[in-house]
Amino acid sequence: MHSLSLNTNSEYNTPKNGHCNICNKSNCLVHKYSDILFNSALPQSSTVLKCKKGQQFLIEGAPVNGLFFIKSGTVKVFRTGINGREQIVRFARACEIVGHRGFGTQEYYSIGAIALQDTQLHYFSKEFLQEVLVKTPNFTYDMMLFYANELNKSENKVKSISQMTVRERVVDTLLYINRKFGNLNGYLNLPLSRKEYADYAGTSEEQVIRVFSALKKENLITAKGKKIGIKDTDLLKKEISEHNFFLDS
DNA sequence: CCATTAAATTCAA
DNA sequence: TTGAATTTAATGG
Numbered sequence A: 001m002h003s004l005s006l007n008t009n010s011e012y013n014t015p016k017n018g019h020c021n022i023c024n025k026s027n028c029l030v031h032k033y034s035d036i037l038f039n040s041a042l043p044q045s046s047t048v049l050k051c052k053k054g055q056q057f058l059i060e061g062a063p064v065n066g067l068f069f070i071k072s073g074t075v076k077v078f079r080t081g082i083n084g085r086e087q088i089v090r091f092a093r094a095c096e097i098v099g100h101r102g103f104g105t106q107e108y109y110s111i112g113a114i115a116l117q118d119t120q121l122h123y124f125s126k127e128f129l130q131e132v133l134v135k136t137p138n139f140t141y142d143m144m145l146f147y148a149n150e151l152n153k154s155e156n157k158v159k160s161i162s163q164m165t166v167r168e169r170v171v172d173t174l175l176y177i178n179r180k181f182g183n184l185n186g187y188l189n190l191p192l193s194r195k196e197y198a199d200y201a202g203t204s205e206e207q208v209i210r211v212f213s214a215l216k217k218e219n220l221i222t223a224k225g226k227k228i229g230i231k232d233t234d235l236l237k238k239e240i241s242e243h244n245f246f247l248d249s
Numbered sequence B: 001c002c003a004t005t006a007a008a009t010t011c012a013a
Numbered sequence C: 001t002t003g004a005a006t007t008t009a010a011t012g013g
Helices: A003-012 A034-038 A126-135 A137-163 A166-181 A194-201 A205-217 A233-243
Strands: A047-051 A056-058 A066-072 A075-080 A086-092 A112-115 A119-125 A221-224 A227-230
Touching: A034 A119, A066 A126, A086 A137, A086 A166, A086 A194, A119 A126, A126 A137, A137 A166, A137 A233, A166 A194, A166 A205, A166 A227, A166 A233, A194 A205, A205 A221
Parallel strands: none
Antiparallel strands: A047 A119, A056 A112, A066 A119, A075 A086, A075 A112, A221 A227
16 A cells, blocks of 8 residues: 555665665665655655656745655755845755755745756655654654754855855855766766856856856866866865855755 | 847757 | 757857
8 A cells, every 4th residue: 555655665775885875875864764754654654746847846935734855856946035036045966855944833935946857756744744753753863963954054155145256156156066966977967057056156147157258268167058067176166265165065 | 237149959840 | 860949158238
């Protein structure tokens, strides 16, 4: 009766080195708690949701009813600013959590989330998770660490947007994408539009294009459409080293 | 910010 | 797989 859940569990469950075999992280929550999350005796513990590229699955202002763990694909999480401008809060990949801020007393999501590629999501209802949190202290503790970490990142981001120059923020964004998604064939392994770089860095598309052009001239990056290659990570890091903002993942 | 041109991506035949 | 249609990038005002 839980065939879907049982199948899912096995995907996370071949650890030799303790690393999750989907996201390759040693501290992966989905991997660590897959038994609890997917093999629970509780009914309807999880369902898998399929999102096509460009599909929005979390809408700002919609009532909170649960949260998502990304099974595959990538997602951007954003908030709409005062004049309709989009502020990208973060990019998320496999095994990361989306929609967690709605938990507790909050009634409505304060963020939207949209799939950047075809994406599969594990959906967990609020009721189910509350039950798990109450019964499983280790899980609750790890979730608390996760929340604390998120808060720290968010505070760093405020600092970066208010104190760094446009160029530094764009460089910081490039390093963030590189750190988080790595590179494939010499290009960042996540294709983003200049607008998306801008929305993350807190600038305009034109500014990003101009910074990219400058970086190309200086031989720090290469760009072919949406494929951006970082030529010299260390030199880029140097540019923002005085801010030491490249600590968050 | 907007307009123009170049370049890249998508899509359907 | 191609190339026409559409979208996105780049530049200059």
